[in-house]
Amino acid sequence: MKGDGFIMRFTPEEKTIISFYNTSSRQLLISEMETAVEHIQDAELIKRTQLIINKLTFMTDDEFELESFVSDFDTD
Secondary structure (H helix, E strand, O other): OOOOOOOOOOOHHHHHHHOOOEEEEEOHHHHHHHHHHHHHHHHHHHHHHHHHHHHOOOOOOOHHOOOOOOOHHHHH
C-alpha cells in the first residue's frame, strides 16, 4: 500500500537500470521509464522496467528519497 511505511527494495539489477535515468524525482523517473519502455525491444528488459515502474508507483516520495540508486558499476 502506498504510504504505509513499507520501503520498497530494489535489486542490484534494478538499480543498474534505474541509474541510466534521471533520479531527481520519483515522478520524473516514472515518466522517463514509461516513455523508454515503449521503445525497448527486449522482452525481459520490458518486464523488469515495468516492475520497477510498479515499485516506484507504490512508494511515497519520502521512501524514494531514502533509496540509493547508485549501481554497482558506478562504485570504484
